Structure formats: C-alpha cells, structure tokens
Amino acid sequence: MSERTTRKRRINGEESRRRILDAAAEIAGERGYDGTTIAAVSDRCGLPASSIYWHFADKDELIAAVIERSFGSWLSAMELPGAATGGVSERLTAMAVGIAKALLESPDFLRLGLMLTLEHRPTEPSARTMFLQVRHQTREKVVEVCHELAPQLSAAAVEQLATYAIAGADGLFIAKEIGGDSVDLVALFELHAQVLVRLLAAELLA
Amino acid sequence: MSERTTRKRRINGEESRRRILDAAAEIAGERGYDGTTIAAVSDRCGLPASSIYWHFADKDELIAAVIERSFGSWLSAMELPGAATGGVSERLTAMAVGIAKALLESPDFLRLGLMLTLEHRPTEPSARTMFLQVRHQTREKVVEVCHELAPQLSAAAVEQLATYAIAGADGLFIAKEIGGDSVDLVALFELHAQVLVRLLAAELLA
Amino acid sequence: MSERTTRKRRINGEESRRRILDAAAEIAGERGYDGTTIAAVSDRCGLPASSIYWHFADKDELIAAVIERSFGSWLSAMELPGAATGGVSERLTAMAVGIAKALLESPDFLRLGLMLTLEHRPTEPSARTMFLQVRHQTREKVVEVCHELAPQLSAAAVEQLATYAIAGADGLFIAKEIGGDSVDLVALFELHAQVLVRLLAAELLA
Amino acid sequence: MSERTTRKRRINGEESRRRILDAAAEIAGERGYDGTTIAAVSDRCGLPASSIYWHFADKDELIAAVIERSFGSWLSAMELPGAATGGVSERLTAMAVGIAKALLESPDFLRLGLMLTLEHRPTEPSARTMFLQVRHQTREKVVEVCHELAPQLSAAAVEQLATYAIAGADGLFIAKEIGGDSVDLVALFELHAQVLVRLLAAELLA
DNA sequence: AATGAATGAGGATTCATTCAT
DNA sequence: AATGAATGAATCCTCATTCAT
Numbered sequence: 001m002s003e004r005t006t007r008k009r010r011i012n013g014e015e016s017r018r019r020i021l022d023a024a025a026e027i028a029g030e031r032g033y034d035g036t037t038i039a040a041v042s043d044r045c046g047l048p049a050s051s052i053y054w055h056f057a058d059k060d061e062l063i064a065a066v067i068e069r070s071f072g073s074w075l076s077a078m079e080l081p082g083a084a085t086g087g088v089s090e091r092l093t094a095m096a097v098g099i100a101k102a103l104l105e106s107p108d109f110l111r112l113g114l115m116l117t118l119e120h121r122p123t124e125p126s127a128r129t130m131f132l133q134v135r136h137q138t139r140e141k142v143v144e145v146c147h148e149l150a151p152q153l154s155a156a157a158v159e160q161l162a163t164y165a166i167a168g169a170d171g172l173f174i175a176k177e178i179g180g181d182s183v184d185l186v187a188l189f190e191l192h193a194q195v196l197v198r199l200l201a202a203e204l205l206a
Numbered sequence: 207m208s209e210r211t212t213r214k215r216r217i218n219g220e221e222s223r224r225r226i227l228d229a230a231a232e233i234a235g236e237r238g239y240d241g242t243t244i245a246a247v248s249d250r251c252g253l254p255a256s257s258i259y260w261h262f263a264d265k266d267e268l269i270a271a272v273i274e275r276s277f278g279s280w281l282s283a284m285e286l287p288g289a290a291t292g293g294v295s296e297r298l299t300a301m302a303v304g305i306a307k308a309l310l311e312s313p314d315f316l317r318l319g320l321m322l323t324l325e326h327r328p329t330e331p332s333a334r335t336m337f338l339q340v341r342h343q344t345r346e347k348v349v350e351v352c353h354e355l356a357p358q359l360s361a362a363a364v365e366q367l368a369t370y371a372i373a374g375a376d377g378l379f380i381a382k383e384i385g386g387d388s389v390d391l392v393a394l395f396e397l398h399a400q401v402l403v404r405l406l407a408a409e410l411l412a
Numbered sequence: 413m414s415e416r417t418t419r420k421r422r423i424n425g426e427e428s429r430r431r432i433l434d435a436a437a438e439i440a441g442e443r444g445y446d447g448t449t450i451a452a453v454s455d456r457c458g459l460p461a462s463s464i465y466w467h468f469a470d471k472d473e474l475i476a477a478v479i480e481r482s483f484g485s486w487l488s489a490m491e492l493p494g495a496a497t498g499g500v501s502e503r504l505t506a507m508a509v510g511i512a513k514a515l516l517e518s519p520d521f522l523r524l525g526l527m528l529t530l531e532h533r534p535t536e537p538s539a540r541t542m543f544l545q546v547r548h549q550t551r552e553k554v555v556e557v558c559h560e561l562a563p564q565l566s567a568a569a570v571e572q573l574a575t576y577a578i579a580g581a582d583g584l585f586i587a588k589e590i591g592g593d594s595v596d597l598v599a600l601f602e603l604h605a606q607v608l609v610r611l612l613a614a615e616l617l618a
Numbered sequence: 619m620s621e622r623t624t625r626k627r628r629i630n631g632e633e634s635r636r637r638i639l640d641a642a643a644e645i646a647g648e649r650g651y652d653g654t655t656i657a658a659v660s661d662r663c664g665l666p667a668s669s670i671y672w673h674f675a676d677k678d679e680l681i682a683a684v685i686e687r688s689f690g691s692w693l694s695a696m697e698l699p700g701a702a703t704g705g706v707s708e709r710l711t712a713m714a715v716g717i718a719k720a721l722l723e724s725p726d727f728l729r730l731g732l733m734l735t736l737e738h739r740p741t742e743p744s745a746r747t748m749f750l751q752v753r754h755q756t757r758e759k760v761v762e763v764c765h766e767l768a769p770q771l772s773a774a775a776v777e778q779l780a781t782y783a784i785a786g787a788d789g790l791f792i793a794k795e796i797g798g799d800s801v802d803l804v805a806l807f808e809l810h811a812q813v814l815v816r817l818l819a820a821e822l823l824a
Numbered sequence: 825a826a827t828g829a830a831t832g833a834g835g836a837t838t839c840a841t842t843c844a845t
Numbered sequence: 846a847a848t849g850a851a852t853g854a855a856t857c858c859t860c861a862t863t864c865a866t
Contacts, residue, residue, distance in 0.1 A: 013829060030326040034240030038857060048831055053858065055829090115324045117384060118317050120236040132384065163389065164397060167377030168370075175373045178323055178338065183369065191370060194410050195401050204400050219846055244840060254848050256842080261846090265840065425850060442738040446652030450836060460852055465837065467850090527736045529796055530729050532648040544796065575801065576786075576809060579793045583785030590735060590750065595781065603782060606822050607813050616812050631825055656861060666827050668863080673825095677861065 017055045019045040025066045029108025032115040033063060033125055063127035067116075070109040071134040077102035088149050089197045095145075096193035100186045103173055110173055139166060150200040157205035164199070168192045223261045225251040231272045235314025238321040239269060239331055269333035273322075276315035277340045283308035294355050294406065299399040301351075306395035309379055316379055345372060356406040363411035370405070374398045429467045431457040437478045441520025444527040445475060445537055475539035479528075482521040483546040489514035500561050501609045507557075508605035512598045515585055522585055551578060562612040569617035576611070580604045635673045637663040643684045647726025650733040651681060651743055681745035685734075688727040689752045695720035706767050707815045713763075714811035718804045721791055728791055757784060768818040775823035782817070786810045 023045035028036040038059055042049040056062040078098050085091070103110060113135065116128040142162045146153070153161070172192060176185045199205060229251035234242040244265060248255040262268040284304050291297070309316060319337040348368045352359070359367065378398060382391045405411060435457035440448040450471060454461040468474040490510050497503070515522060525543040554574045558565070565573065584604060588597045611617060641663035646654040656677060660667040674680040696716050703709070721728060731749040760780045764771070771779070790810065794803045817823060 016829075032238065032240065032321070032325055034238065035325065035327060037855080039855080049857085050832075050859080051830055054831095059857065111324050114380065115238070115321060117380065118321050118324075119238055119241065121241060135384070160394070160397065163381050163385070164374075164378075164394060167381045167394070168374055169377065170380050171373030171375065171377030172370075174320065174323065174376050175369050178341070179369070188366065188370060188373070191366065191410060195405070198404065199401070204397060222846080243838080245838075255840085256848055256850090257846080259841070260848090428850075444650065444652065444733070444737055446650065447737065447739060449834080451834075461836085462838080462853075463851055466852095471836065523736050526792065527650070527733060529792065530733050530736075531650055531653065533653060547796070572806070572809065575793050575797070576790075576806060579789030579806070580782075580786055581789065582792050583787065583789030584782075586732065586735065586788050587781050587785045590753070591781070600778065600782060600785070603778065603822060607817070610816065611813070616809060634825080655859080657859075667861085668827055668829090669825080671862070672827090 013055075016045075016047060016051065020047060020052055020055055020062070021066055021069055024062050025070055025108055025112075028063055028066055028112045029070075030111075032112065033119065033127065036063060038062075060125050060127060063112075063125065064130045067109070067113065067127050067130045067134070070106065070112075071131075074102060074106055074109045077105055088200065089194070092149070092197055093190055093193040096189040096196075097186055099169060100172075100189035103169075103176070104185055107173070107177070110170075111177065114170065114174075142166060146200070153200070153205065160205050161196070161199055165192075165196055168195070219261075222253055222257065226253060226258055226261055226268070227272055227275055230268055231276055231314055231318075234269055234272050234318045235276075238318065239325065239333065242269060244268075266331050266333065269318075269331060270336045273315070273319065273333045273336045273340070276312065276318075277337075280308060280312055280315045283311055295400070295403045298355070298403055299396055302395040302399035302402075303392055305375060306378075306392045309375075309382070310391055313379070313383070316376075317383065320376065320380075348372060352406070359406070359411065366411050367402070367405055371398075371402055374401070425467075428457075428459060428463065432459060432464055432467055432474070433478055433481055436474050437482055437520055440475055440478055440524045441482075442523075444524065445531065445539065448475060472537050472539065475524075475537065476542045479521070479525065479539050479542045479546070482518065482524075483543075486514060486518055486521045489517055500612065501606070504561070504609055505602055505605040508601040508608075509598055511581060512584075512601035515581075515588070516597055519585070519589070522582075523589065526582065526586075554578060558612070565612070565617065572617050573608070573611055577604075577608055580607070631673075634665055634669065638665060638670055638673055638680070639684055639687055642680055643688055643726055643730075646681055646684050646730045650730065651737065651745065654681060656680075678743050678745065681730075681743060682748045685727070685731065685745050685748045685752070688724065688730075689749075692720060692724055692727045695723055706818065707812070710767070710815055711808055711811040714807040715804055717787060718790075718807035721787075721794070722803055725791070725795070728788075729795065732788065732792075760784060764818070771818070771823065778823050779814070779817055783810075783814055786813070 020041060023041045024036060027040050027044060031040075036059070038049045038052055041062070042052060045052075052062065056065060086094075112127075113131040116125065116131050117135075119128065139162055142165055143158055146158045146161050146165070150158075150161075169189070169192070172185060172188045175188070176183045226247060229247045230242060233246050233250060237246075242265070244255045244258055247258060247268070251258075258268065262271060292300075318333075319341065322331065322334040322337050323341075325334070345368055348371055349364055352364045352367050352371070356364075356367075375395070375398070378391060378394045381394070382389045432453060435453045436448060439452050439456060443452075448471070450461045450464055453474070454464060457464075464474065468477060498506075524539075525547065528537065528540040528543050529547075531540065551574055554577055555570055558570045558573050558577070562570075562573075581601070581604070584597060584600045587600070588595045638659060641659045642654060645658050645662060649658075654677070656667045656670055659670060659680070663670075670680065674683060704712075730745075731753065734743065734746040734749050735753075737746070757780055760783055761776055764776045764779050764783070768776075768779075787807070787810070790803060790806045793806070794801045
C-alpha cells in the first residue's frame with residue numbers, strides 16, 4: 001500500500017508537471033513566447049500559477065521544457081520511415097512524407113521554434129537556445145544522410161544542400177500555416193524530395 | 207503666422223510620425239508584436255507615449271503602419287532587377303539575386319511578417335492581416351511571372367510552383383537568420399532560381 | 413489662463429509626488445525597507461500603484477528619495493541653535509538639545525536610516541547608500557566642530573570623539589524608541605553634551 | 619529496533635532544528651524580519667520548507683527562537699570577565715572590553731534585535747517581544763551593578779546612568795557596523811567605561 | 825521526523841490607453 | 846501637434862503556510 005501511495009504521490013507530481021507542459025505547449029505553439037502567460041497556462045491546466053512555479057523555476061524554464069519535450073515527440077513521430085528501402089529517390093520521398101506528416105500532426109513544435117528563432121531579444125530565452133540546439137542536431141543528421149546518399153559531393157556542397165533541404169521544409173511549413181487546407185503539404189514535400197534527388201545528382205551545388 | 211506655424215507643425219508632425227515608425231519598425235523587427243511595447247517605442251524615438259497615440263489610434267494600427275511602410279521600402283529595394291533581359295534562367299536568377307539582396311538590406315519586414323504569420327491570437331492584429339495581404343499580392347505577381355515564363359503549365363502546376371518558390375525564399379531567409387555570416391544567401395537564392403528553372407521545364411509539378 | 417493651468421498641471425504633478433513621498437516616509441519610518449510595500453504607499457497616498465511608478469523608477473528610488481528629502485527637513489529642524497553663544501559647554505548643550513528636539517519631532521528619518529544601516533542585503537538599496545552619505549556629511553560637520561572647540565586634540569582623538577558623540581546620539585535615540593515616555597531624551601542629550609565637554613578637555617581620548 | 623530508530627530520529631530531529639536555527643540566525647542577522655524568508659532559510663539549511671514547519675509553528679516562532687538562542691550564546695560570550703577584580707575603573711573596563719569582544723564575535727544577535735526594535739508593525743512579532751525582554755533583563759543587571767558601584771546615587775540617577783551606558787553600547791555597535799575596520803570597538807568601549815566611571819563619581823546625573 | 829506538492833494572497837513592476845491642457 | 850500625469854488590468858514571481866503521505 002505504502003508503495004502504491006508513494007508512487008501515486010510521485011505520479012501526481014509528474015502528472016501535474018505533464019498537465020502544465022501540455023497546457024504550455026498548446027499556448028506557446030499558438031501564441032509564442034510573450035503570448036504565453038503564466039496565467040493562461042494556469043487557466044488551461046487547472047493548477048494555480050504558484051504551483052507552476054513549484055515545477056518550473058520560471059517561465060523561461062517552462063518554455064524550454066516545452067521545446068525539449070515536444071522535440072522528443074516530434075522525433076518519434078518522424079522516426080518510422082527511416083527504415084525505408086529502395087533507391088535514393090524512394091528513400092528521400094519516404095523521409096519527406098514522414099516529415100510532412102509529422103508536421104501536420106504536431107505543428108506546434110516547429111511553429112514555436114520558428115517564432116523563437118525570428119525573435120532577437122536582449123536576453124535570449126533559453127527556450128530559443130534549446131530550439132537552436134535541437135535544430136542543429138537535426139541538421140547534423142541531414143548532413144550525414146546527404147553524405148551517405150551522395151558521397152561524391154564536397155563538404156561545402158553537402159552543407160549547402162542540407163541548408164537548402166531544411167529551408168524548403170521550413171518554408172513549406174509556413175506555406176501550410178498560411179494557406180491552410182488549400183495547401184497539400186505532403187505533395188509539396190514530395191516535390192521537394194524530387195528536387196533534392198536532382199540536386200544530389202546534378203552539379204548545381206557550390 | 208498661422209500659415210507658417212501650421213506648415214511647420216505639419217512638417218514636424220510628419221517628422222514625428224516618421225521617427226515613431228522608424229523606432230517601431232526596428233523594435234517590431236527584433237521582438238515581434240507582443241515585444242513591441244509603446245514604452246519601448248517611446249524610448250527609442252524620444253517622443254512621449256501619449257504623442258504616439260496622437261499619430262496612431264492604438265498599437266495595432268501602429269504596427270500595421272510599420273508593415274505597410276516597410277513593404278513599400280522592401281518593394282523599392284526589389285524593383286530594379288525587374289527589367290533584366292536574357293533567357294528564363296538569367297531573368298529568374300536576376301530576380302532571385304534581387305530578392306536576396308533586398309532581404310539582406312532590410313530583413314525586418316519579412317522577419318516581423320513571419321512572426322505575425324506564425325502567431326495565432328484570439329483577435330488577429332491588423333498588422334497580420336496587412337502582411338498577409340501584401341504577401342498575397344506578391345504571390346499573385348509570382349504566379350503571373352510563372353505563367354509568363356512557362357505558359358504550358360496548368361494553373362494548378364503554376365500555383366504549386368509559386369508556393370514552392372515562395373517557400374524556398376522564406377526558408378532561406380530563416381536559414382540566414384539562424385546561420386548568420388556562415389550562410390551565403392545570394393548563392394542559395396541563385397541555387398533556388400536554378401531549381402525553379404528546372405521545375406518550369408520539367409514535369410515534376412502536379 | 414494658459415499660464416495658470418499649465419502651472420496647475422505641473423503643480424499637480426509635484427503635489428502627487430509630494431503625497432507619495434509623504435506616504436512612503438511615514439510607512440518606511442515605521443516598517444523599514446521591506447515593510448514598505450508599494451501597495452501600502454498607494455493606499456495611504458490615494459494614488460494607484462502605477463502612478464507611483466510615473467514619479468519614481470522603482471521602490472528603491474522612492475525610498476532613496478524619502479531619505480534625501482527627510483534629511484533636508486531634519487537638517488532644517490536642527491539648524492537654528494547653531495548660532496548659540498557662550499562657552500563650550502553652553503554651545504554644546506544647545507546643539508545637543510537641538511538635536512534631541514529634532515529627533516523627537518521627526519524620528520522617522522533616523523529610524524529608517526538605522527534600519528537600513530543594520531541590514532546587509534546582497535544588493536544594497538540605494539536608500540542605504542543615500543543614508544550613509546548624508547550621515548557621512550553630518551559626521552564631517554561634527555569633526556569640524558570638535559576641531560574648532562578643541563584645537564589641541566590630535567586628528568585621531570577628534571575622530572574618536574566624533575564617533576563617540578554620534579554613537580551616543582544613536583544609542584539615546586534607540587533608548588527613547590524603546591523606553592517611550594519613560595525616557596527624557598532632552599535630559600539625556602544634555603548629559604551627553606556634558607560628557608563631551610569633559611572629553612574635549614580631559615585626556616581620555618586616544 | 620524501534621528504540622534505536624526513535625533515538626536516532628530524535629537526534630536527527632535536534633540536529634535538523636539546530637541547522638534551521640543556524641540558517642535562520644545568519645539570514646535574520648543580515649536581513650531582518652521581513653528579509654528572512656522561509657525559502658531562504660530552507661535554501662541555506664538544506665531542509666525543505668515544510669520541514670521547518672515541523673520544528674516551528676510559524677516564521678514568528680522561528681525568529682523568536684533565533685533571538686532566544688543567540689541571546690544565550692551572547693551571554694556565554696560575555697560571562698567570563700565578570701570575575702574581574704580591582705577598583706571600579708578596572709572592573710568596568712574589563713566588563714566593557716568583554717562586551718565589545720562579544721559583539722565582535724557574534725554581532726547578529728544585537729543587529730537583529732535592534733532591527734526588530736526599530737520596526738513598528740501592526741502585529742508585533744514575538745521575536746521583538748523576546749528581544750525586548752532579554753534586553754530588559756540585561757538592563758536590570760546593569761542597574762544592579764551601577765547601584766553596587768555607586769550606592770550614593772539616587773534611583774533616578776542610576777536609571778539614567780544605565781540608560782546612558784546601554785545607549786553608548788548600542789551606538790558604538792552601530793558605529794562599528796558602519797565604520798568596519800576603521801573603528802576600534804574595544805578602544806571605544808574602554809573610553810565609554812572611563813566615561814561611566816566619571817559619571818559614577820561626579821554629579822552630572824539627574 | 826520529514827517532505828513533495830499545492831495554494832491563495834500579495835510582491836514589484838509594466839501594459840496599453842486616456843485625458844486635460 | 847504635443848505632452849505630463851494618471852490609471853486599471855495584467856505581468857512574472859514569491860510569500861507563508863498547509864496537507865497527505
């Protein structure tokens with residue numbers, strides 16, 4: 001019994017933390033850093049503002065935690081198609097479709113991240129740093145894949161290709177955010193994959 | 207006397223309005239909608255907050271005016287290369303380079319615009335609407351040019367191409383924002399132009 | 413008319429500032445730095461908290477202004493007996509009585525100052541600095557008077573005497589704060605003056 | 619087993635209590651009543667805030683306990699020179715030096731006490747009452763010693779002398795707090811003792 | 825004996841905005 | 846055309862305290 005109750009207390013703490021993060025993720029994904037007020041998070045998660053401060057030192061740490069956690073779920077939403085087989089074209093297309101679907105399912109992560117990225121405030125929020133870190137990791141992965149798929153490319157060319165690949169993804173995400181249902185994100189990502197396939201083969205890169 | 211003071215006042219008034227817009231543009235470009243406080247604008251332009259309210263009805267109208275004006279200067283920064291001659295490739299490349307240079311010169315317009323775009327707040331700021339409008343106009347221009355350069359393409363294909371073209375521009379802008387000096391925006395826009403040239407010719411589009 | 417109204421506005425601003433300072437002085441004199449909340453000041457002066465921030469940058473600046481102003485009125489409460497004539501004993505006694513009466517009339521200044529003095533917080537409030545400054549000035553005056561009254565004393569002896577003279581005043585003020593009506597502050601200051609007279613003459617000093 | 623754990627727990631309990639008091643004493647000595655937050659005490663002693671409430675009913679009781687305990691150590695720091703022999707001058711000087719040294723060793727007691735003394739809050743903290751009580755006891759001792767050393771003095775004169783003696787001590791303590799190393803507290807207490815010797819003999823007192 | 829979690833009240837400060845002049 | 850002054854609502858965060866375990 002004591003074991004169970006102990007666990008229950010602990011779980012309640014973790015459960016509260018989760019509820020706070022859920023609420024904060026929703027709000028931050030919609031409204032950005034400044035728009036995410038502690039009062040709004042408190043309202044949405046049902047816990048008083050002071051309880052939020054038991055779980056997180058301050059708003060900055062809360063939003064950084066949101067980024068960290070949502071990057072995790074974003075990653076796992078994307079992992080599956082990594083094992084795709086076939087030629088370069090098929091594999092890249094499968095990856096692109098995977099990314100597009102992950103973006104459609106949980107767009108908050110990237111939306112918040114891009115908002116943080118675009119901001120330049122005097123004291124950079126640690127959430128921004130956090131996002132740039134995970135973005136950097138992602139980029140390293142992309143570079144790796146590019147190098148694997150096109151070993152003949154120079155390091156500079158691979159870097160340029162990776163930048164172009166990610167930029168396309170960012171831009172298409174924004175297009176979807178603006179265009180809504182009139183934009184077929186999956187089709188656009190497939191197109192982007194085809195473009196990248198051509199770039200891997202052709203000699204357009206620096 | 208009254209004439210002279212009136213004229214002088216009017217001139218001073220326009221000068222004040224300009225100073226306010228300058229300050230607001232800088233701050234909004236750096237910090238977004240929420241981060242742009244009237245107090246901060248007041249500090250940077252040297253006029254008291256109440257004077258800002260003489261020129262603009264409220265914060266919303268101020269930021270909308272910022273968007274409107276900076277779209278103008280953005281357009282004029284971009285107009286020149288429109289008269290480029292040569293083949294499709296040369297013309298598109300010239301346009302791309304022109305856009306890239308305009309982005310490097312005055313990035314605040316697009317940065318603020320994208321921030322506004324990504325936000326979803328209950329009462330949409332008119333600045334956001336304003337940005338989406340000018341963005342829509344721009345998009346119409348792009349569609350027009352595409353249609354002119356590749357008359358054989360279907361309307362749907364042209365739409366997709368335009369979306370992809372603009373998405374690339376947005377994404378590369380973000381890449382530059384993150385990467386700073388390590389990113390050669392002009393080269394990337396040239397690459398993007400080459401990609402678009404291929405897309406205009408090939409049959410990759412929907 | 414315009415002149416009058418303009419002045420009136422200005423006067424209203426200064427009047428508000430004065431009301432805020434009055435309220436803050438009362439409260440700070442009673443409750444010290446931490447105990448002086450903006451809300452309490454707001455309540456007592458009738459202006460909303462946000463108006464206090466129009467007149468003072470922050471709580472720290474407000475309390476520093478309290479110290480500065482109350483030092484002024486404290487000085488003027490004390491100035492008169494400076495012109496006393498007679499022998500050393502008479503003059504010192506007149507000064508002591510003057511100080512005692514000033515302390516009885518406006519004890520808040522010294523009470524708040526001593527509270528600030530005794531505190532050691534990580535970031536020293538500027539009110540504390542302000543108090544120590546005016547205290548230092550006062551001390552210089554005391555040294556000067558001692559030197560004038562007993563030119564034969566060494567610099568070190570004068571310093572010691574000044575310290576002892578001020579310490580007596582501080583201590584007697586505290587005795588009065590504790591003892592209330594059962595303590596005759598004027599009589600004690602007269603006694604202190606007599607002690608100082610003896611010390612000026614005798615050879616007890618270092 | 620139960621006996622052992624009980625004893626161990628009790629010991630740990632006292633150890634915890636001691637750690638809490640140590641932390642609270644340090645902080646209260648530095649920051650006063652308001653500045654002593656439970657969170658700060660918790661941080662410095664390493665125990666969670668809720669544990670502090672197991673040992674003390676509330677903050678008031680905690681600080682009262684701090685006063686009580688530090689008065690004890692203060693007394694014991696002062697006891698030794700009580701047995702001094704010799705004439706009145708020698709005995710008083712020995713006492714004064716003892717007090718001065720005790721103040722130098724553990725100044726927190728008097729600093730906190732004086733802070734509490736100077737404050738006037740609506741609900742007087744019991745720590746303040748506690749300090750005034752022990753101070754009163756001390757004063758009784760002083761009156762006793764004065765009476766013993768100068769039996770010829772009237773009760774009123776002895777009272778005045780005691781007040782003056784204690785006031786000197788308080789004031790010199792404050793001088794030391796402000797002046798730091800530039801103030802020789804022992805020398806000043808010796809001077810004060812000499813003054814008191816003269817006062818015991820002369821006819822300056824009321 | 826101890827503690828993780830929670831909580832309402834209140835802390836300082838900033839916000840967009842208004843208004844009299 | 847401009848501004849000093851004011852203001853209520855909201856901001857982030859800390860407070861002393863409680864409670865279930």
